[in-house]
Amino acid sequence: MKNHTHAVSTDRANWTVLLILLLLTTLSVLAIKLQVGAFTVALALLLASVKVTIVLTYFMHLKFEQTILRVMVGGVFLLFAIVIGITFIDYLFR
Amino acid sequence: MSTNPHAHENLIDSDTGKMGMWLFLFTELFLFGGLFLVYAVMRTKYAADFHHAALELNAFVGATNTVALLFSSMTVAMSLTAIQQQKSGKAIGLIFITLLLAGVFMVNKYFEWGHKFSLHLYPGSDVMKTLPHGEIVFFGLYFMMTGLHAVHVLIGGILLTLVMFKIGSGKIRHDHFLMHENSALYWHLVDLIWIFIFPLLYLIT
Amino acid sequence: MTYTSSEPLNYLNHKTGLWSWLTSSDHKRIGLLYLYAITIFFCAAAILGLLMRIEKMAPGQTIMTAQTYNGMFTIHGIIMIFIVVIPGLAAVFGNIFLPIMIGARDVAFPKLNLFSWYIYIFGAILGLYSQFANGHSPDTGWTFYVPYSAEASSNVVIALTAAFVLGFSSILTGLNFIVTIHRMRAPGMTWFRMPLFPWSLYATAWIQILATPIIGITLLMVMAERLFHIGFFDPALGGDPVLYQHLFWIYSHPAVYVMILPAMGVVTEIFPTFSQKPVFGYVPIVFSSLAIALVGYFVWGHHMFTSGMSYESRWFFSLLTFIVAIPSAIKVFNWLSTMYGGSVDLKPPLLYAISFIFLFTIGGFTGLALGSLATNIQLHNTDFVVAHFHYIIFGGMGFGFFAGIHYWFPKIYGRMYNFKWAYISWGFLFTGFNLLYFPLFVIGIQGMPRRYFDYDPKFQTGEFLSTIGAFILIAGLAGMISNLVYHARKGPKAEANPWHGVTLEWQVPSPPPHENFDEIPVITHEPYLFDKPATK
Numbered sequence: 001m002k003n004h005t006h007a008v009s010t011d012r013a014n015w016t017v018l019l020i021l022l023l024l025t026t027l028s029v030l031a032i033k034l035q036v037g038a039f040t041v042a043l044a045l046l047l048a049s050v051k052v053t054i055v056l057t058y059f060m061h062l063k064f065e066q067t068i069l070r071v072m073v074g075g076v077f078l079l080f081a082i083v084i085g086i087t088f089i090d091y092l093f094r
Numbered sequence: 095m096s097t098n099p100h101a102h103e104n105l106i107d108s109d110t111g112k113m114g115m116w117l118f119l120f121t122e123l124f125l126f127g128g129l130f131l132v133y134a135v136m137r138t139k140y141a142a143d144f145h146h147a148a149l150e151l152n153a154f155v156g157a158t159n160t161v162a163l164l165f166s167s168m169t170v171a172m173s174l175t176a177i178q179q180q181k182s183g184k185a186i187g188l189i190f191i192t193l194l195l196a197g198v199f200m201v202n203k204y205f206e207w208g209h210k211f212s213l214h215l216y217p218g219s220d221v222m223k224t225l226p227h228g229e230i231v232f233f234g235l236y237f238m239m240t241g242l243h244a245v246h247v248l249i250g251g252i253l254l255t256l257v258m259f260k261i262g263s264g265k266i267r268h269d270h271f272l273m274h275e276n277s278a279l280y281w282h283l284v285d286l287i288w289i290f291i292f293p294l295l296y297l298i299t
Numbered sequence: 300m301t302y303t304s305s306e307p308l309n310y311l312n313h314k315t316g317l318w319s320w321l322t323s324s325d326h327k328r329i330g331l332l333y334l335y336a337i338t339i340f341f342c343a344a345a346i347l348g349l350l351m352r353i354e355k356m357a358p359g360q361t362i363m364t365a366q367t368y369n370g371m372f373t374i375h376g377i378i379m380i381f382i383v384v385i386p387g388l389a390a391v392f393g394n395i396f397l398p399i400m401i402g403a404r405d406v407a408f409p410k411l412n413l414f415s416w417y418i419y420i421f422g423a424i425l426g427l428y429s430q431f432a433n434g435h436s437p438d439t440g441w442t443f444y445v446p447y448s449a450e451a452s453s454n455v456v457i458a459l460t461a462a463f464v465l466g467f468s469s470i471l472t473g474l475n476f477i478v479t480i481h482r483m484r485a486p487g488m489t490w491f492r493m494p495l496f497p498w499s500l501y502a503t504a505w506i507q508i509l510a511t512p513i514i515g516i517t518l519l520m521v522m523a524e525r526l527f528h529i530g531f532f533d534p535a536l537g538g539d540p541v542l543y544q545h546l547f548w549i550y551s552h553p554a555v556y557v558m559i560l561p562a563m564g565v566v567t568e569i570f571p572t573f574s575q576k577p578v579f580g581y582v583p584i585v586f587s588s589l590a591i592a593l594v595g596y597f598v599w600g601h602h603m604f605t606s607g608m609s610y611e612s613r614w615f616f617s618l619l620t621f622i623v624a625i626p627s628a629i630k631v632f633n634w635l636s637t638m639y640g641g642s643v644d645l646k647p648p649l650l651y652a653i654s655f656i657f658l659f660t661i662g663g664f665t666g667l668a669l670g671s672l673a674t675n676i677q678l679h680n681t682d683f684v685v686a687h688f689h690y691i692i693f694g695g696m697g698f699g700f701f702a703g704i705h706y707w708f709p710k711i712y713g714r715m716y717n718f719k720w721a722y723i724s725w726g727f728l729f730t731g732f733n734l735l736y737f738p739l740f741v742i743g744i745q746g747m748p749r750r751y752f753d754y755d756p757k758f759q760t761g762e763f764l765s766t767i768g769a770f771i772l773i774a775g776l777a778g779m780i781s782n783l784v785y786h787a788r789k790g791p792k793a794e795a796n797p798w799h800g801v802t803l804e805w806q807v808p809s810p811p812p813h814e815n816f817d818e819i820p821v822i823t824h825e826p827y828l829f830d831k832p833a834t835k
Contacts, residue, residue, distance in 0.1 A: 011172055018168040025160055025292075029153065032297040044293035051289045059171045060282045066109060068481065069116055076120045079509060079596070080127050084134055086597055086615070087545055091135050093609035110407050110482045117474045121512045128516030128546055132531055135542055218528040227530075227537025234529040234536075238520070 017058045024051050115276040119283050126287050129239050136231045143228020148298050156296035159199050166195035167285040170278045180268040182261050189258045196251045250284045253277040309810040324409035330394030344378035347371050352769035355762045365752040369438035374430045376441030381465045382423045388561035392703050393500045399804040400494050402485025404814040407478040415471035422464035429457035445532040445543045449524045459518045466511045473507030476500050487822035494802045494826045498585050499564025502592035506553045514550035541606050548599035556595040562699025566652040569706050570634050572800045573649040574641025577827040580633045587626035594623045604675045620670035647721040651702035658694025683743025686736045709793030713809040716786040727775030734768030
């Protein structure tokens with residue numbers, strides 16, 4: 001039964017993850033304040049995605065989970081991206 | 095396993111329970127996803143109005159709440175580590191800190207909403223009707239997204255309170271903590287959604 | 300229900316009394332609870348349908364006012380779509396047979412399963428309440444299109460809440476099934492040794508999970524629109540009504556596949572059994588189910604060709620609509636090839652399954668006519684659409700359901716229905732169905748709009764024939780239901796395996812024991828090998 005190899009993440013690791021997340025938050029606030037041009041939104045979303053990936057991987061333990069869960073999570077985000085993309089085929093070309 | 099007196103045959107094993115929780119989280123993601131879709135379409139349509147309306151929001155309050163939620167995400171992850179290391183007291187303490195941070199978030203939210211209401215910036219108000227279309231939609235999205243998110247913070251808080259009591263009464267232990275795990279997952283989801291809401295509503299200025 | 304004590308213990312008699320049913324987390328009992336609730340609601344909505352047909356027998360007002368008619372087609376749609384067809388096959392046969400067919404004692408979360416039944420009942424009652432409260436039944440149509448749904452003075456909010464609640468129940472059932480299939484399969488039952496009905500449920504469950512939340516949030520937005528004037532869909536406040544249509548169909552088109560995929564799964568079980576021949580093309584059937592679920596998620600825009608979408612997106616959605624027809628066609632070829640060269644035995648379940656192919660194919664082809672941009676302009680919002688989706692939903696899902704109940708009836712109740720009665724009912728149903736809906740294709744092409752209370756006298760022949768068909772259809776339904784209800788208790792005892800099926804549910808006694816298996820079976824080969832039983 002491999003499901004009882006619950007990997008226990010140490011407090012130290014958790015603190016590290018939090019520091020990285022806070023750093024990224026500061027970075028996105030700064031980026032917006034400095035107005036890095038047309039890519040501001042893209043940058044903010046990119047940073048948010050990185051943060052979300054970190055939370056999923058470490059805080060939510062996806063790194064240690066069954067492979068199938070990782071596949072599912074990836075698929076769900078991909079599906080949502082496709083739905084947005086398809087909707088925009090309408091809105092961008094109207 | 096057989097040494098565990100609570101090991102009933104019909105007990106749901108950890109991987110099964112967690113898979114169920116993850117599937118539920120997917121539905122939550124798509125619930126908010128619908129709002130994000132509306133946001134994306136409307137923002138494309140009213141880029142300038144969105145910029146202007148977002149100035150009305152206090153990025154500092156938003157950032158404080160982001161920090162509070164990130165912090166609480168860590169404490170809840172730590173409490174899960176603690177329960178597995180048989181440190182029940184530490185686990186309870188960490189969940190308590192999580193709940194305090196959730197309280198900070200909600201109080202902040204309360205004042206933020208209250209401020210909007212005092213400015214008559216709420217859906218259907220007379221002031222609102224005079225605003226440009228894009229700003230009306232922006233505030234509509236603001237209230238709907240943060241409102242729905244706040245409901246999730248509340249639900250997450252209730253779940254974690256239950257977990258705290260169950261640890262206290264010994265129903266959640268180092269060898270039996272599925273509910274703790276799933277509640278933690280739910281709490282992280284609340285954080286996840288906020289991570290997207292924060293830049294989309296507060297930072298696009 | 301009373302059973303003599305000489306009968307062996309099974310899931311029906313191991314505990315008795317209403318309370319034991321209402322608190323049972325046994326998947327088979329929950330399936331039956333769904334079956335009874337769905338049957339009652341189906342009959343109610345079918346009668347509403349008949350009343351609407353009587354109204355349209357002659358031009359002008361016949362038996363009801365225009366406003367009553369508007370309320371009736373709305374509530375007919377809400378009940379049929381949200382309460383009967385979407386839960387339909389998955390909640391009834393999925394619950395009863397999924398665990399048995401994969402060799403499990405129950406679903407992964409039995410209590411959650413019972414909970415979703417209660418949510419379902421709560422939603423269904425709310426739906427009914429919206430019809431009667433304050434005498435203002437909703438009149439928006441089941442699609443709740445804005446801006447009308449945001450302004451109408453009828454009980455729209457109650458109906459929206461009902462749909463929201465029912466969606467939640469659907470999500471929980473889907474969640475339960477996915478986890479069950481991932482985690483509870485018997486030893487040796489690899490993914491590709493799984494029978495095809497569970498496969499179709501798996502594809503369905505993913506749509507339930509990933510599409511239903513979108514309708515949930517959309518309905519919440521319409522409620523916010525009504526209660527707080529939040530402005531997402533109101534052009535006067537900067538909103539966009541077409542965006543509502545996008546959101547609505549992002550769910551509601553995949554929902555069509557929630558309805559039809561399990562029905563496809565049911566007939567896929569029936570064809571091999573009544574041909575005593577392995578299913579033709581197991582792997583293509585599996586992948587066509589998954590492909591339908593996946594591509595079906597991306598075709599929602601074909602409901603909106605006349606709503607002012609960009610040309611590019613109309614082109615895109617039309618193309619994908621044609622693509623999604625391919626996996627459905629693959630299945631049709633596989634079913635026919637399964638029968639080819641087999642020892643075909645035309646028992647009632649097979650008769651219904653073959654009717655399913657016939658009606659579904661007509662529905663599918665007319666769907667292509669609607670999916671192509673040029674013809675859609677003419678046909679949009681006419682009775683052609685009504686005929687098309689009744690051929691798909693009633694002819695497809697409905698006849699699939701009838702096939703399933705005639706197939707599994709002896710397993711569920713341990714008794715057999717009357718064949719002669721079943722054949723005669725089928726004759727009425729099939730004749731009535733085609734007479735009811737086929738004329739609608741014709742008058743639809745001629746320009747008869749859907750959801751109209753009154754019509755030009757030139758359409759009267761079609762409308763009249765259609766109403767005659769409705770009477771015949773209702774007679775067939777009455778015959779079929781009374782045959783089943785009567786013989787569930789009074790029928791002759793059925794053998795454990797009357798059709799010589801080889802999937803696992805036929806290896807357990809009829810009715811199955813409380814926890815399905817004394818000993819969890821070990822699976823050693825793929826399903827549908829008629830010279831080998833499923834186990835050992």
